[in-house]
Every structure is written in C-alpha cells, then in structure tokens.
Amino acid sequence: MEAMGSIMVDDLLLEDEVPPAMSMSPGGGGSPSATSAAAPAAAAGGVSSDDESAAADLRRGPWTVEEDALLVHHIAAHGEGRWNALARAAGLRRTGKSCRLRWLNYLRPDVRRGNITPREQLLILDLHSRWGNRWSKIALHLPGRTDNEIKNYWRTRVQKHARQLRCDVNSVRFRDVVRRVWMPRLVERIQAEDEAAAGGGGAAHHLPSVKMAAASAPPACPRMPLRSGVHGAEDCYYTYSDPAAAAAAAGQTTPPALSPDDNASSAPHSSLTMDAASHYSCYTTSATATTPTNEGCGGGGDASRATTTDGDVLGGSWSELLATAGRDDDGDSSMSMVGLPDFAGWFGDLEDSSSLWSLEDLCLHQLC
DNA sequence: AAGCGCGGCAACCGCACCGCA
DNA sequence: CTGCGGTGCGGTTGCCGCGCT
Numbered sequence: 001m002e003a004m005g006s007i008m009v010d011d012l013l014l015e016d017e018v019p020p021a022m023s024m025s026p027g028g029g030g031s032p033s034a035t036s037a038a039a040p041a042a043a044a045g046g047v048s049s050d051d052e053s054a055a056a057d058l059r060r061g062p063w064t065v066e067e068d069a070l071l072v073h074h075i076a077a078h079g080e081g082r083w084n085a086l087a088r089a090a091g092l093r094r095t096g097k098s099c100r101l102r103w104l105n106y107l108r109p110d111v112r113r114g115n116i117t118p119r120e121q122l123l124i125l126d127l128h129s130r131w132g133n134r135w136s137k138i139a140l141h142l143p144g145r146t147d148n149e150i151k152n153y154w155r156t157r158v159q160k161h162a163r164q165l166r167c168d169v170n171s172v173r174f175r176d177v178v179r180r181v182w183m184p185r186l187v188e189r190i191q192a193e194d195e196a197a198a199g200g201g202g203a204a205h206h207l208p209s210v211k212m213a214a215a216s217a218p219p220a221c222p223r224m225p226l227r228s229g230v231h232g233a234e235d236c237y238y239t240y241s242d243p244a245a246a247a248a249a250a251g252q253t254t255p256p257a258l259s260p261d262d263n264a265s266s267a268p269h270s271s272l273t274m275d276a277a278s279h280y281s282c283y284t285t286s287a288t289a290t291t292p293t294n295e296g297c298g299g300g301g302d303a304s305r306a307t308t309t310d311g312d313v314l315g316g317s318w319s320e321l322l323a324t325a326g327r328d329d330d331g332d333s334s335m336s337m338v339g340l341p342d343f344a345g346w347f348g349d350l351e352d353s354s355s356l357w358s359l360e361d362l363c364l365h366q367l368c
Numbered sequence: 369a370a371g372c373g374c375g376g377c378a379a380c381c382g383c384a385c386c387g388c389a
Numbered sequence: 390c391t392g393c394g395g396t397g398c399g400g401t402t403g404c405c406g407c408g409c410t
Binding site: 372378387 | 391392393394395396397398399400401402403404405406407408409410
C-alpha cells in the first residue's frame with residue numbers, strides 16, 4: 001500500500017536512469033550526498049575502475065516492483081546468503097546490504113505486516129526491559145516481525161509516551177509507569193481478546209485455556225503483584241492460567257537468562273515467547289472471588305476507552321491514565337495523582353525498582 | 369479548500385563482528 | 390597472526406500520508 005507511492009516515484013527514476021546520488025533521495029534514508037552512494041560499494045568490493053563504475057551505477061532509494069521480483073525469484077531459485085554476489089547475479093543494481101535489508105524486512109514470505117498487537121506490545125516492553133535496544137534479539141521472539149519494525153514501534157510509540165511524560169524512555173520512572181500502567185492494560189486487552197475469542201462472558205473460568213508448554217513457560221512466577229502495598233484490599237497479579245504450569249514454573253530452580261549478556265536468545269526458545277506471553281493473565285484477588293480485572297487491574301474502568309484503532313492501548317492521555325491507575329474502583333484516590341511528572345509521589349519510593357521491573361524480575365522479587 | 373505539522377516507516381549509514389585465506 | 394570481504398545490528402534520515410487548523 002504505502003509502497004505504491006514509492007514504486008511510482010522510483011519507476012520514474014529507473015526509466016530516467018537517474019544516477020543514484022543525483023536522485024532526490026526518494027523514499028528517505030541516509031544522506032543524499034554524492035559520496036554516500038559509492039561508499040557501500042567501495043566497502044563491498046575493491047576500488048578498481050570497474051567497481052567504481054559499478055558503484056556509480058548502484059541504485060538507492062525505494063525498491064521497484066521489478067527489483068522486488070528479481071530478488072524474490074533469485075532467492076527462490078538460489079537461496080539467501082552472499083548478498084553482494086547475489087545482487088550481481090540477480091542483475092540488481094543494488095548493494096548486497098540493500099538486497100538483504102529488502103528481503104528481510106519486506107519480501108520474506110513470513111514477514112507479518114500490520115499493527116503491533118497488544119500481545120506483541122507486551123512482549124516488546126518486557127523484552128526491551130531485559131535486553132535494551134537489542135532489536136534483532138527481541139525480534140527473534142516475535143515471529144514475523146522484523147527488528148526494524150520493532151525498532152520503529154519503539155521509537156514512534158513508546159518514546160512518544162515517554163515524551164508525554166517528560167521523562168527519558170530508559171529512566172526508572174518511565175519503566176515503572178510502563179510496568180504499573182501500560183503492561184497491566186495490555187494484559188487486560190489480551191485477556192479481553194482471549195475472552196472474546198472464546199465466546200466471552202463469565203469470570204474466572206474464562207482464563208485462557210491454552211496449555212503452557214514447559215519449554216515456553218515463564219520463569220518461576222506464579223503470581224506477581226503489581227501494586228502491592230498500594231491497594232490494601234486489592235492487588236493486581238500476573239498469574240498463570242494453567243495451575244499445573246504455574247506449579248511447574250514455581251518449582252523451576254534455574255532462573256532464565258535475563259542479563260543483557262546472556263546467550264539464550266540464540267536458542268530456539270526463550271524464557272518468554274509469544275506463546276508464553278499469551279498465558280499471562282491479570283487478576284485481582286479479593287475476599288470473595290478471583291475475578292478478571294478489566295475493572296480493577298492497573299487502570300480501572302473500560303479498557304477500550306484508551307484504546308486506539310491501531311491497537312495502542314495507551315492512546316489516551318497519560319495524565320488521565322495515571323490518574324485512573326492511582327484510583328481505587330470506588331473512585332478514591334489512593335495516590336496523589338496531581339501534576340506531572342512527580343512519579344515518585346505517585347508510586348512511592350522507586351529507588352529499589354530499577355532492577356525489578358520486568359515480569360520476571362517482579363516475580364522473583366515477590367517470591368523473596 | 370488549502371496549508372501546515374507530525375507520525376509512521378522504509379531505507380540507508382557506520383560500525384562491529386565473524387570467517388576465511 | 391593479519392587483512393579482507395561478508396554479514397548483522399543499532400541508529401538515523403527523510404518521504405509520504407493523514408489529521409488538524
């Protein structure tokens with residue numbers, strides 16, 4: 001869809017044989033300077049006159065449908081790898097890097113397009129909390145999503161919310177808001193979707209019915225209070241939908257690799273996969289019953305109220321969300337929610353939360 | 369209706385790492 | 390051991406479309 005405009009523009013460029021560096025830098029990306037076009041070619045090959053002429057002949061900017069077809073057909077016939085050689089063999093006047101990027105981010109058949117789902121958002125938030133800007137690593141756990149897409153999501157959506165809160169996206173305060181407001185809302189949303197898919201209605205028995213595979217089970221975390229100490233009579237928990245899995249996970253003695261330096265990401269399964277994320281459920285506990293927390297967990301009220309059409313559950317104003325998050329169901333404000341950005345006042349002492357904010361970390365903290 | 373501003377996203381860049389000769 | 394080419398990754402850029410004024 002959005003590619004059509006680019007294709008039209010680039011078709012003109014192709015027809016007119018505009019030298020890449022001379023183009024009007026179509027489709028964005030990089031500096032349109034005359035030197036930048038030759039640099040990748042020089043890096044990819046030698047600096048012979050042939051290579052120089054080839055470099056001068058290299059195209060940049062948006063891909064045309066013809067180029068896409070060439071690349072797809074060539075990869076279908078010969079497979080991936082050796083991108084520089086592939087580009088030449090396919091008759092593409094592109095750098096190998098450009099071909100690789102186009103293939104991985106756009107042409108690959110298993111690339112998922114469209115909005116980031118709440119489940120994916122939850123995973124991104126969680127995984128980013130552990131690994132930081134390791135986009136490719138995070139992307140491994142979101143099938144069909146590319147690191148570029150996740151990176152763009154983070155920069156456009158998440159950082160936007162951080163800006164609204166006037167704090168750094170990597171600050172402890174923003175992380176705490178994410179943990180206490182954003183993630184619970186995502187869980188609400190996921191649960192609502194699961195319930196809708198299951199037919200809706202009812203209460204506790206509408207737990208997601210998916211069985212949790214041991215390999216994909218989240219770490220030892222049967223219940224994770226999100227606001228313990230804030231609401232006296234009501235705490236919000238992440239919990240396993242499958243008691244057996246929760247018990248199994250509780251018995252797990254070896255915590256998953258969580259440090260940024262771990263090598264577990266290269267393994268086929270991580271401690272938290274898309275499957276596993278679907279088993280997080282947010283529930284309140286009360287004296288009478290365990291009930292789904294569409295009314296109580298994290299935000300109170302209608303979860304869809306702050307949901308935008310693009311699936312961003314925090315489409316509404318942060319001040320409103322935060323005010324709601326700090327209010328009991330009966331409307332009493334249990335936390336002072338006046339003014340931005342006095343997070344410490346809202347959420348209490350955050351000094352010890354710097355290392356406790358991921359789902360796993362929260363869970364481990366609660367088990368101590 | 370037209371202009372403007374902003375967000376989304378595709379594509380590029382520079383750097384680091386890895387394997388091989 | 391070293392140099393080089395290939396690959397992968399994170400950061401950045403800038404066009405395009407859409408919503409607002």
